[in-house]
Structure formats: C-alpha cells, structure tokens
Amino acid sequence: RRDDGNLAKRLSSVKNVIAVMSGKGGVGKSTVTVNLAVGLASRGFKVGVFDADFHGPSIAKMLGVTEGLYGANDSLILPSGVRGVKVLSIDLMLPDKTMPVIWRGPMKGNMIKRFLSDADWGSLDYLFIDLPPGTGDEPLSIMQLIPSIKGIILVTHPSQLSEFIVDKAGNMAKILKIPILGVVENMSCFKCPKCGSTYNIFGEGAGEKIASYLKTVLLAKIPLDLEASKLADTGKPVILAGNNSEVEKA
Amino acid sequence: RRDDGNLAKRLSSVKNVIAVMSGKGGVGKSTVTVNLAVGLASRGFKVGVFDADFHGPSIAKMLGVTEGLYGANDSLILPSGVRGVKVLSIDLMLPDKTMPVIWRGPMKGNMIKRFLSDADWGSLDYLFIDLPPGTGDEPLSIMQLIPSIKGIILVTHPSQLSEFIVDKAGNMAKILKIPILGVVENMSCFKCPKCGSTYNIFGEGAGEKIASYLKTVLLAKIPLDLEASKLADTGKPVILAGNNSEVEKA
Ligand SMILES: Nc1ncnc2c1ncn2[C@@H]1O[C@H](COP(=O)(O)OP(=O)(O)O)[C@@H](O)[C@H]1O
Numbered sequence: 063r064r065d066d067g068n069l070a071k072r073l074s075s076v077k078n079v080i081a082v083m084s085g086k087g088g089v090g091k092s093t094v095t096v097n098l099a100v101g102l103a104s105r106g107f108k109v110g111v112f113d114a115d116f117h118g119p120s121i122a123k124m125l126g127v128t129e130g131l132y133g134a135n136d137s138l139i140l141p142s143g144v145r146g147v148k149v150l151s152i153d154l155m156l157p158d159k160t161m162p163v164i165w166r167g168p169m170k171g172n173m174i175k176r177f178l179s180d181a182d183w184g185s186l187d188y189l190f191i192d193l194p195p196g197t198g199d200e201p202l203s204i205m206q207l208i209p210s211i212k213g214i215i216l217v218t219h220p221s222q223l224s225e226f227i228v229d230k231a232g233n234m235a236k237i238l239k240i241p242i243l244g245v246v247e248n249m250s251c252f253k254c255p256k257c258g259s260t261y262n263i264f265g266e267g268a269g270e271k272i273a274s275y276l277k278t279v280l281l282a283k284i285p286l287d288l289e290a291s292k293l294a295d296t297g298k299p300v301i302l303a304g305n306n307s308e309v310e311k312a
Numbered sequence: 313r314r315d316d317g318n319l320a321k322r323l324s325s326v327k328n329v330i331a332v333m334s335g336k337g338g339v340g341k342s343t344v345t346v347n348l349a350v351g352l353a354s355r356g357f358k359v360g361v362f363d364a365d366f367h368g369p370s371i372a373k374m375l376g377v378t379e380g381l382y383g384a385n386d387s388l389i390l391p392s393g394v395r396g397v398k399v400l401s402i403d404l405m406l407p408d409k410t411m412p413v414i415w416r417g418p419m420k421g422n423m424i425k426r427f428l429s430d431a432d433w434g435s436l437d438y439l440f441i442d443l444p445p446g447t448g449d450e451p452l453s454i455m456q457l458i459p460s461i462k463g464i465i466l467v468t469h470p471s472q473l474s475e476f477i478v479d480k481a482g483n484m485a486k487i488l489k490i491p492i493l494g495v496v497e498n499m500s501c502f503k504c505p506k507c508g509s510t511y512n513i514f515g516e517g518a519g520e521k522i523a524s525y526l527k528t529v530l531l532a533k534i535p536l537d538l539e540a541s542k543l544a545d546t547g548k549p550v551i552l553a554g555n556n557s558e559v560e561k562a
C-alpha cells in the first residue's frame with residue numbers, strides 16, 4: 063500500500079498531517095476538525111482540511127464552501143473557506159449533492175490515494191484529515207499511505223458506549239504505529255441558560271478513561287453549545303472551548 | 313451478489329426484516345433499533361436484532377448480552393437479551409473487545425453473507441438490522457442479499473447537516489428499490505427538568521423535511537432523554553417515545 067512518488071511529493075510541503083478520528087459517529091469529529099483548523103488559521107497558520115468521509119461529507123458545508131474545486135493539468139486546485147482554510151471534499155465534485163456515494167471498500171481506498179496524489183495544497187503548516195466512523199478502509203488507507211503523519215486526535219462523547227468504541231480506534235492506531243496526540247471529549251455537559259442547572263445528557267468520564275487507557279492526554283472537554291449546530295448548518299463555525307493551543311503543544 | 317439457498321432458508325422463518333439506517337453516525341440508530349425491538353417484544357412479538365456495525369457494535373451491550381453466541385453443526389446459536397430479543401453481534405465473538413475490527417470492504421461483505429447464512433433465528437415476527445453510518449459495503453450487501461426485506465427505517469438528528477446526509481441514505485434505498493417505511497427524528501429537543509425551558513440543541517425540522525422529500529412518513533420525534541445514555545451503558549434500554557405502534561402499522 064506504499065504510495066507512488068506523487069503523493070509523497072504533494073505532502074512534502076505540508077509540515078504537519080493530523081488525522082481526526084473516533085470510531086464512533088456523531089461525536090463531533092467534523093466539528094472538532096473545523097474548530098482546530100479555523101482556530102489555527104486565525105492565528106496566522108496555513109491550514110487545509112481533507113474530508114475523507116465520502117458517505118457523509120460535512121466539512122465543506124461547515125466552512126461555507128460550496129464550489130471551486132477543479133482540475134488543471136494533473137492537479138486538483140482547492141477552494142478556501144472561512145479564514146482561508148483550504149478544503150478538499152467529494153461534496154465539491156458531486157453534480158447532485160442529494161445522491162449517495164455508494165462505493166465499496168476498494169473504491170474508497172483508491173479514491174483516497176488519488177485525492178492525496180492530485181491535490182495541490184501548496185505549503186501548509188497543518189493538514190487535518192477528517193475520518194469517517196469505523197476502523198475500515200478509509201482510516202486504514204490514510205495510516206498506510208502517509209508514513210510521515212504526525213498522529214491522530216481522538217474525539218469521544220462522554221458515555222461508556224463511546225469510550226469502548228473509541229478505545230478500539232486508539233488500538234488501531236497503536237497497531238499501525240501511528241502516534242496518538244490526544245483525546246478531545248465533546249458534548250460533555252449541558253448548562254441550562256435560563257436556570258444554570260447542568261446535565262450530563264450523554265454520561266461522563268469517557269475522556270479521562272480513554273486518555274489513561276491509551277496513555278495519552280485529554281486535550282479538551284467541550285460542552286454542548288446551543289450555537290454549534292445552527293452555525294454548522296450555515297457555514298459559520300463557532301470556536302468552541304480553547305482546544306487550539308493544546309494541539310500546537312501536542 | 314445473490315445469496316446461495318442457505319441465506320434464504322434461514323430467513324424464510326422471519327416474517328419481517330427491517331433495516332435501521334441513517335447514513336450519519338451518532339443520531340441514535342442503535343438506540344431506536346433497541347427501542348423498537350424491546351417495545352415489540354414486550355407486546356408478545358418474537359424479535360431478533362443483527363448488529364451489522366462491525367466497527368462500532370453497541371446492540372449487545374444495550375440489550376445486556378455479553379456472551380452466549382456459539383456455533384453448533386453449521387449454525388450460529390444466538391443468545392437472548394432483554395425481553396428475550398435474540399442478538400447476533402460480532403462483539404460476542406471477539407476474544408478481546410478492546411481490539412478493533414480492521415476489515416476492508418470485501419471482508420465486511422463476506423461476513424454479512426456468512427452471518428446471515430449461518431444464524432439460526434428460528435421463527436421471528438421481526439428481525440431488525442442495525443446498519444453502520446455511510447452508504448458503503450454493509451448497507452449495500454444487506455440490500456442486495458435480502459430481496460424479501462420489508463424496508464428501511466431512517467433515523468435522523470434534527471439538524472440540516474443530518475438532513476442532507478440522511479437524504480442520501482434514502483436515495484440509496486430508492487436506487488436499490490427498497491421501500492422506506494418511515495423516518496424517526498431523534499434528540500429533537502431538550503427540556504430542562506428544573507425550569508422547564510426547552511432547547512433545540514441540534515437544530516430542528518430535519519424529520520419533517522426528509523419525510524416530505526422522500527415521500528414517506530415521520531414515525532416519531534424522540535426528545536433528548538436524561539436516562540437514555542446511562543441506561544444504554546448498563547444494558548437496560550429505556551423505552552423512548554411511543555414509536556412502536558407506528559412500526560406495526562408501517
Ligand atoms: N459541542 C457541541 N455542541 C452542540 N452541538 C454540537 C457540538 N459538537 C457537535 N455538535 C453538532 O452535533 C452534530 C454531530 O457533529 P459532527 O461534527 O457532525 O460529528 P461527527 O463528525 O463525529 O459525525 C452536528 O450537527 C454538530 O453541529
């Protein structure tokens with residue numbers, strides 16, 4: 063599964079490649095990815111995001127990008143979204159966004175390789191790769207094709223259910239010798255704006271437990287935020303808790 | 313991709329096969345599947361659940377089943393959980409549940425076929441199949457291998473982000489000529505137990521919009537429930553809103 067020279071050449075101008083993974087869907091991987099990317103871009107770093115979730119791409123929408131990806135010679139020219147973050151997403155290539163991408167494993171592995179070999183990122187400080195749920199073709203291809211990857215950031219819900227599934231994703235990284243930069247617990251609790259009571263709607267404790275089980279750090283705990291979902295739908299990402307400075311350190 | 317005679321024989325004693333799908337992860341597919349299964353079982357129906365989410369199996373845990381799946385002469389003998397619901401899950405075959413299932417597409421398609429050909433359900437009124445996020449190998453195999461499937465139930469979050477991805481899953485079913493029995497919107501709103509204020513944490517409206525776009529019915533809207541996540545972690549599923557009677561009608 064080693065790549066040809068092209069892929070390595072394309073990534074040679076990228077200082078840090080970081081994949082954002084969880085194993086479990088709907089915990090906030092895309093939200094955390096966009097949050098990190100926009101946070102770092104607004105501090106002057108050059109940042110890109112590759113949405114490797116072909117079946118449920120949401121990065122382009124969250125960054126307010128609806129078009130602008132095109133091919134010229136052998137390269138894919140990438141559009142920029144909020145704060146100039148470059149975006150590579152299948153969503154920008156589908157003529158009809160309501161149509162599903164019904165691909166089996168081998169097609170997904172090939173497309174990841176093609177995208178990374180053709181995309182012209184230019185020079186970047188950070189390239190984030192948003193992975194789909196699961197420990198199948200997409201994360202496996204990314205881990206095998208990019209030996210220079212800096213590591214993965216794991217995102218979890220606070221529940222025990224999420225903890226067990228994110229542990230599996232962490233163990234996948236260990237088996238493939240990919241460093242785990244840290245864990246972000248998202249949707250940690252909800253504070254009622256009216257009366258101030260707090261509720262652990264999705265349980266508690268998974269962030270700490272995963273960090274100690276995988277011997278890594280808990281980078282941040284992000285509460286449920288009333289604006290997050292509405293802003294995601296309109297392509298104006300809200301900067302949730304200050305987890306950007308942790309990544310820089312990681 | 314037609315199955316051999318064995319798979320059809322195994323399913324000949326099952327009256328209704330229903331797949332629960334969403335395309336998007338973390339919206340509550342497993343919770344809704346378990347809810348439907350336990351709800352129907354407590355009304356006297358014979359029910360089984362096949363967890364086709366190999367990378368993130370949660371059905372067995374939610375139904376309080378930790379062991380009891382074994383092979384005897386070419387058949388898989390299935391354990392029962394809460395209310396006697398039969399469970400088929402990869403989780404019950406893994407010696408170490410913290411280890412990831414790192415399978416590429418072809419392996420997943422083959423395992424689905426093997427499981428359905430070997431599992432001895434006996435006679436069932438309903439067999440629910442919990443699908444993983446995405447429109448890849450697993451849903452494609454299920455739709456191609458079970459021509460007698462009654463249909464799919466789609467589960468969504470209330471947000472626009474979820475609406476767009478669940479529409480894709482619905483269109484996949486249409487392309488493969490699989491009936492859509494209805495849509496369930498989950499995590500619709502949160503009501504503060506202390507002061508009674510309600511909040512649409514994940515937006516609103518996706519359930520109605522998907523039902524009208526796909527020309528199907530909105531079966532139920534389930535609010536965020538403070539007990540749901542804790543009970544899921546302990547294998548005592550809570551019966552959320554009364555969506556069982558709708559399924560019977562569907
Ligand atoms: N901290 C948060 N507070 C409120 N809503 C959130 C938060 N994090 C994510 N969301 C919302 O939850 C949904 C799932 O998040 P998403 O980033 O798509 O998860 P994933 O990429 O893991 O599937 C989205 O609608 C998103 O806007």
Ligand SMILES: Nc1ncnc2c1ncn2[C@@H]1O[C@H](COP(=O)(O)OP(=O)(O)O)[C@@H](O)[C@H]1O
Pocket residue numbers: 087088219221223224263264334336337338339340341342343344370498499534535536537538540541542544552
């Ligand atoms: N209505 C609800 N209220 C509160 N928590 C819920 C609700 N529905 C699901 N959950 C919790 O949200 C998480 C995701 O649900 P799950 O059924 O695993 O989704 P999926 O199968 O779509 O990934 C679980 O921890 C579950 O307990």
Ligand SMILES: [Zn+2]
Pocket residue numbers: 254255256257258259504505506507508509
């Ligand atoms: Zn309140």
